[in-house]
Amino acid sequence: MPQGFPLHRNGKNKGDSDSYHKQNFIARIASNWAKRVLGAVSEGSLSDQEEEYAPHRTKRDYVCNTIGLGAWSAVFPILTVVITQLVGTEQAGMFSMAFVTATVLMIIANYGVRTYQVSDQDEVHSFSDYQINRWITCIGMLVVGWLYCTFRGYDSMMFTISFGVYLYKMVDGLADVYEGRLQQVDKLYLAGVSQAFRSVVVLIVFSLFLLVTRDLALSCIAMAVAAILSFLVLTFPLALLETPKSHMWSAASIRGLFKQCFPLFVALFLYALIDNMPKFVMEGVLSYDNQLYFNALYFPAQAILMTTSLIYKPMLVQMANVWADPEKRKRFDLIILGILVVVVVLTVGMALIMSWIGIPIMSFLYGVDFEQFRGLMLIMLAAGGVTAIIDFLYQVVTVLRRQKVVMKLYLITFGFSLFIPILLINFTGLPGAVIGYLIVMSILLVLLVWEYIKIRLDLFRNQDRPSSRSRSSRSPRSSRRGSHATTE
Numbered sequence: 001m002p003q004g005f006p007l008h009r010n011g012k013n014k015g016d017s018d019s020y021h022k023q024n025f026i027a028r029i030a031s032n033w034a035k036r037v038l039g040a041v042s043e044g045s046l047s048d049q050e051e052e053y054a055p056h057r058t059k060r061d062y063v064c065n066t067i068g069l070g071a072w073s074a075v076f077p078i079l080t081v082v083i084t085q086l087v088g089t090e091q092a093g094m095f096s097m098a099f100v101t102a103t104v105l106m107i108i109a110n111y112g113v114r115t116y117q118v119s120d121q122d123e124v125h126s127f128s129d130y131q132i133n134r135w136i137t138c139i140g141m142l143v144v145g146w147l148y149c150t151f152r153g154y155d156s157m158m159f160t161i162s163f164g165v166y167l168y169k170m171v172d173g174l175a176d177v178y179e180g181r182l183q184q185v186d187k188l189y190l191a192g193v194s195q196a197f198r199s200v201v202v203l204i205v206f207s208l209f210l211l212v213t214r215d216l217a218l219s220c221i222a223m224a225v226a227a228i229l230s231f232l233v234l235t236f237p238l239a240l241l242e243t244p245k246s247h248m249w250s251a252a253s254i255r256g257l258f259k260q261c262f263p264l265f266v267a268l269f270l271y272a273l274i275d276n277m278p279k280f281v282m283e284g285v286l287s288y289d290n291q292l293y294f295n296a297l298y299f300p301a302q303a304i305l306m307t308t309s310l311i312y313k314p315m316l317v318q319m320a321n322v323w324a325d326p327e328k329r330k331r332f333d334l335i336i337l338g339i340l341v342v343v344v345v346l347t348v349g350m351a352l353i354m355s356w357i358g359i360p361i362m363s364f365l366y367g368v369d370f371e372q373f374r375g376l377m378l379i380m381l382a383a384g385g386v387t388a389i390i391d392f393l394y395q396v397v398t399v400l401r402r403q404k405v406v407m408k409l410y411l412i413t414f415g416f417s418l419f420i421p422i423l424l425i426n427f428t429g430l431p432g433a434v435i436g437y438l439i440v441m442s443i444l445l446v447l448l449v450w451e452y453i454k455i456r457l458d459l460f461r462n463q464d465r466p467s468s469r470s471r472s473s474r475s476p477r478s479s480r481r482g483s484h485a486t487t488e
Contacts, residue, residue, distance in 0.1 A: 033234075036241070037233075037237045037241075040237070040241060046237050046240035046241055055185060055186035055187050057187075057189055060189040061186075061188040061189045061192070063189070063192075064188070064189035064190075064191075064192030064193055064196070065188050065189065065191065065192035066192070066310075067192055067196050068191065068192030068193065068194070068195030068196040068199075069192070069195070070196075071195065071196040071199035071200055071203075072172075072195050072196075072198075072199045073302075073306065074199070074203075075199050075202060075203055076096075076099050076295075076299075077295075077296075077299045078203060079095065079099075079203065079206060079207075080092050080095065080096055080292060080295060080296065080366075081365050081366060082206075082207050082210060083095050083210065083216065084292060084366045084367060084368070085366075085367055086210050086211060086214060087210065087214055087216055089289040089292050089293075089366075089368060090287065090288050090289050091216045091288075092289070092292040093287070093288030093289045093290065093291035093292040093293075094157075094158055094161055094216070094288045094291070095161060095165070095216060095220070096279075096288075096291040096292050096294075096295045097279065097283055097288060097291045098158070098161050098162040098164075098165040098166075098220070099165050099169075100276050100279050100291075100295070101145070101148065101162065101165075101166075101280075102145070102162075102165045102166045102168070102169035103169065103272070103276075104269070104272045104273065104276055105141045105144060105145050105148075105166060105169065105170075106141065106169045106170070106172060106173045107265065107268050107269045107272050108137055108140055108141040108144060108265075108269070109134070109137050109138045109140075109141040109169070109170055109172075109173025109174065109176075110137070110173050110176055110268075111133070111134075111137045111258075111261055111265045112261045112264035112265040112267075112268050113130065113133065113134070113137075113177065113180075113257065113261050114176055114177075114180045115264075116257075116260065116261055116264075117130055117177065117180045117181070117184060118180050118183045118184045120184065121184070123247070124253075125253050125254075125256070125257055126246045126247040126248065126249060126250070126253065127181050127184075127243070127246035127247075128246045128247065128248060128249035129249050129250060129253045129254050129257060130177050130180070130181070130257070131177060131178075131246075131249075132249050132254055133177075133254050133257045133258065134173070134174060134176075134177040135174070136254075137173070138170050138173055138174050141166070141169075141170055141173060142166060142167070142170055145162070145163065145166040146163070149162050149163065152283075157216075157217050160217040160220065160221065161216055161217050161220045163220075163224075164217065164219075164220025164221045164222075164223060164224045165220055165223070165224075167224035167227070167228070168202060168220075168223050168224045168227045171198070171224070171227040171228055171230075171231050172198070172227070174231065175194065175195070175198065175231050175235045178194075178235050178236060178238075178239035179191035179194050179195060179235065179239070181239045181243050182194070182238070182239055182242060182243060184243075185242075185243045185244070187242055187243075190238060190242060193234075193238075194234055194235045194238055197230060197234055198227060198230040198231065198234075198235065201226050201227075201229075201230045202223050202226050202227055202230070205222050205223060205225075205226035206219050206220075206222060206223040206226070209222040209223075263407065266407060267406055267407050267410055270407070270410040270411065270414050271410055273414060273417070274410065274413050274414055274417045274440060274441075274444065275387070275441075277417040277418070277421050277440070278294065278421045278425065278433040278434075278436055278437045279291060279294060279295075279433075281421045281422050281425050281433070282294065282425055282430075282433050285425050285426060285429075286425070286429055286430065286433075290429070290430050290433070292366075292368075293368075293373065293430060294430065294433055294434070296362060296366060296368075296370070297370075297373060297376055297377055297380040297434065298380060298384075300350055300354055300358060300377070300380075300381060300384070301350075301380045301381050301383055301384025301385075301387070302384060303350065303384070304343065304346050304347055304350055304381070304384040304385055304387075304388050305384060305387050305388040305391060307346055308339070308342065308343055308346065308388040308391070308392060309388075309391065309392075311339070311342060312339050312392055312395065319332065319335055319396070322335065323400065329456075329459075333456075336392075336396060336452075339392055340389060340392075343385050343388045343389050343392070344385065346385070346388070347381055347382065347384065347385035347388075350381055350384070351378055351381050354377055354378075354381065355374070355377075355378070358377075359371060359373075359374060359377065376430070376431060376434045379434050379435060379438055380434050380437070380438075382438055383434070383437050383438040383441050386438065386441045386442055386445050387441055389445055390441065390444055390445050390448060393445075393448040393449065393452060394406060394448070396452065397448070397451065397452065397455070400455055405451055406448075406451075409444065409447040409448060409451060410444070412443075412447060413440060413443055413444040413447065416439075416440055416443050417440045420436045420439055420440055421433060421436035421437070421440070423436075424436040424439075
């Protein structure tokens with residue numbers, strides 16, 4: 001089996017070979033891929049074709065997945081810069097609001113299934129089950145998106161912008177199950193290629209359409225179409241060609257997926273609402289340019305979260321192993337303390353960078369004077385550090401298999417998020433949104449820290465009781481052993 005790029009080139013004559021080698025790398029890959037897909041379609045099945053890319057490429061997995069996630073994460077901030085430069089801050093704010101809403105709605109599409117899917121190594125649920133589950137949730141996402149736009153009373157322009165972005169994020173959600181299938185068979189690097197390709201295509205198509213037409217609504221529709229085409233051209237056939245053929249779907253299995261992933265979905269959805277509540281409140285109170293300012297301030301803070309996750313996520317398996325050994329629990333606590341120190345260092349470092357060259361760079365990119373928001377930037381970076389710790393502690397609680405208690409904490413915090421941003425935003429505007437965001441996230445952080453302390457204290461008591469009973473139940477003979485008894 002080939003070890004990766006490029007694909008097979010059997011059956012070429014000398015003239016074809018000379019022409020082939022004159023093509024650049026991207027043209028060769030595109031040509032080979034088109035021939036492979038069209039050949040499989042002409043034979044009537046994508047799933048029955050021979051796989052051509054090898055699994056178990058750890059280094060390639062890491063590199064390609066990082067590139068894919070980086071490109072995917074860059075779409076929002078880059079497009080807000082492009083929109084601000086070409087059509088102004090007001091429309092950039094409208095796009096930002098649509099993108100934020102689409103990101104929340106995408107949780108409906110994903111339904112928390114990705115981790116469950118990639119860890120289903122015994123394929124208890126067939127890939128057909130996962131596909132049907134995802135198609136249902138994606139349709140549900142669009143229905144909820146339409147209802148939301150109707151409820152908000154959007155005019156035709158905002159409605160079109162929103163639905164264009166919703167369709168794009170729906171494709172992201174749909175592609176996730178196919179990229180998850182690639183990861184499930186240990187070909188994560190191909191999932192990274194798929195994600196990067198879709199993101200780059202969307203960036204290019206959207207930017208070109210907006211440059212030529214200066215029509216934001218039309219550009220959002222073009223972005224959705226580009227995402228759909230990228231899915232049809234690469235993601236969908238790649239997943240079928242490079243993974244084993246799936247078993248038949250089962251209605252009971254699909255129902256099981258919905259039931260088993262529901263708690264995780266609720267937790268993720270609640271957290272997304274809490275995280276974005278200031279933006280939803282601002283939409284009803286402030287002009288759309290404030291959405292741009294808030295998100296522009298948020299992007300550097302988000303970098304703290306992303307950097308932290310890159311540090312700790314490779315350690316989760318190791319942490320689970322450490323926790324499984326009761327004698328190493330103190331080491332587990334030290335790992336947590338170490339990550340918290342890393343977050344503080346990253347936050348302070350980011351604050352220094354933004355205070356030095358970050359704010360001038362932002363002002364240049366957006367064409368807006370961000371010097372006026374210097375104080376808010378520092379507050380937002382503090383909130384970024386808090387959210388990074390929250391994300392890490394959630395993973396810790398999951399390692400401890402106590403993730404169900406998180407739903408209660410999220411519900412409590414959600415209650416605070418319903419009135420704190422409203423009070424502050426109505427009173428002070430954009431500063432109230434940033435300060436309210438920090439306050440609500442700090443409440444959630446305190447609740448998570450307290451929950452972790454409770455878990456550790458409960459475990460300490462439970463471990464102490466058996467040892468006490470064991471000491472009291474020892475025979476007089478064993479207690480007379482002296483030093484020997486302590487070393488056994």
